[in-house]
Amino acid sequence: MDRTPPSAGAATITLDGIRKQFDSGTVAVEGLSLDIGAGELVALIGPSGCGKSTILRMINRLIEPTSGQILLDGQDITKGNAVALRRRIGYVIQNVGLLPHHKIETDVGTVPRLLGWPKERIKQRTAEMLELVGLDQPTYGKRYPHELSGGQRQRVGVARALAADPVLLLMDEPFSAVDPIVRVRLQDEFLRLQRSVRKTIVMVTHDLDEAIRLADRIAVLSQGGVLEQFATPAEILSKPANAFVTEFIGSDRSIKLLSVTEIDMARLKPTSSVDFTPDGPSVPSSATMREALAALLDGGTGWVAVTKGDNVAGVLTAAAIAEIAAA
Numbered sequence: 001m002d003r004t005p006p007s008a009g010a011a012t013i014t015l016d017g018i019r020k021q022f023d024s025g026t027v028a029v030e031g032l033s034l035d036i037g038a039g040e041l042v043a044l045i046g047p048s049g050c051g052k053s054t055i056l057r058m059i060n061r062l063i064e065p066t067s068g069q070i071l072l073d074g075q076d077i078t079k080g081n082a083v084a085l086r087r088r089i090g091y092v093i094q095n096v097g098l099l100p101h102h103k104i105e106t107d108v109g110t111v112p113r114l115l116g117w118p119k120e121r122i123k124q125r126t127a128e129m130l131e132l133v134g135l136d137q138p139t140y141g142k143r144y145p146h147e148l149s150g151g152q153r154q155r156v157g158v159a160r161a162l163a164a165d166p167v168l169l170l171m172d173e174p175f176s177a178v179d180p181i182v183r184v185r186l187q188d189e190f191l192r193l194q195r196s197v198r199k200t201i202v203m204v205t206h207d208l209d210e211a212i213r214l215a216d217r218i219a220v221l222s223q224g225g226v227l228e229q230f231a232t233p234a235e236i237l238s239k240p241a242n243a244f245v246t247e248f249i250g251s252d253r254s255i256k257l258l259s260v261t262e263i264d265m266a267r268l269k270p271t272s273s274v275d276f277t278p279d280g281p282s283v284p285s286s287a288t289m290r291e292a293l294a295a296l297l298d299g300g301t302g303w304v305a306v307t308k309g310d311n312v313a314g315v316l317t318a319a320a321i322a323e324i325a326a327a
Contacts (some may be wrong), residue, residue: 010038010200011073011167013059018068020054020225028054029225031068041194041201043215045208046248051225052204056170059202060089072168087111090161090169090199097157098145104130104156105141111164129159132196134189151182155189162197171203175210187213208249212237212256220245234260254325258290261324263306268314274303276315282307293321 013036020029029051036042044052057063059070061082070077077085099107108129109122117125127137133155145153154174161169175183175190187210194201194214205211211218212233220229220236222244229241237257240246249256263285281299283292285308296304296318303315 010198012036012038013168013200013202014069014071014074015055016069016071018055018058018065018070020051020058020063021066027224029058029065032225032227034219034227034230036200036202038200039198040216041203041214043211043218044202044204044221045206045211045218046221047223048206050221050223052221053172055225056172056202056204059168060086060091060170087115087164088167090164090166092157092161092169092171092174098153098160100145102144103141104135104143104145104148105137107145108156108160108163110160115164125163129163130156132162132193133159135159150178151186154178154186158190158193162199167200169199169201171201173204173206176206183210190214209256212260220248255290258293258321258325259288261289263287263289263292263316264324265306265313267320267324268306268316269320271305271312271315274315274317275301276303276305280305282312284308285313289321289324292316296321
């Protein structure tokens with residue numbers, strides 16, 4: 001888990017028994033309570049219609065809760081001005097929502113401009129944000145959205161959401177509209193970005209692998225916004241709370257668990273215990289068990305060497321990995 005301290009501007013958020021019933025009588029969210037720490041990334045996941053996007057819209061008051069409280073740094077968000085609240089919250093949506101007639105630099109500076117920032121400060125912040133998401137200002141600032149790829153537009157959406165240094169970032173399926181290869185690249189970029197800015201983030205996703213990879217904790221929801229489990233990816237995969245969670249995460253949860261499990265150095269065996277060769281498969285000690293398994297399978301040796309610095313600390317055998325997966 002990332003131990004980078006949260007951003008000084010990151011907020012805590014508390015959902016205290018929030019409920020949303022629409023005029024039709026449909027209950028979208030039923031008595032949901034979550035405590036999210038400053039700098040924490042929480043993923044909301046569950047089947048279609050379980051209220052994930054409704055929760056985000058209640059947090060930024062596009063929808064008002066029927067009952068319950070939402071506290072931002074301990075303050076009830078319903079007591080203040082909704083527009084002012086939204087200008088403190090970054091919002092990234094599935095199809096980006098860039099303004100087609102605005103240049104990229106203009107779009108990124110939208111919220112700072114609404115907040116009345118001086119022009120020079122907006123210009124500087126826009127350049128910083130584009131650089132942060134890997135799109136330099138001289139190359140991309142003067143372009144229009146239709147001149148960018150889908151992945152580039154999604155990066156601009158993140159830059160725009162972060163431009164005014166929000167206390168909270170809401171992300172509604174931010175990477176689902178791009179192809180799988182680009183999605184993985186965007187996830188890599190986003191992990192790098194979060195290590196840098198360490199914002200409080202609430203993200204909706206349908207992709208369990210994405211939630212496992214990106215989130216500090218995952219909230220698994222069932223129909224009606226009922227919270228089934230709220231825990232770290234490793235806890236959910238190793239100890240699903242009930243039958244619903246077990247079924248939702250699927251039969252391959254052992255393999256998924258390996259992706260969030262660090263190499264257990266205590267399970268290493270000496271190189272003399274296997275037919276060891278220096279040019280055999282190896283991984284650094286910082287790798288995950290899934291990465292170790294992939295290297296082992298690629299090498300076809302039945303073992304993978306684990307290195308620490310320039311030295312081989314020992315070997316991890318197929319049997320040891322199987323024991324961890326079955327635990």
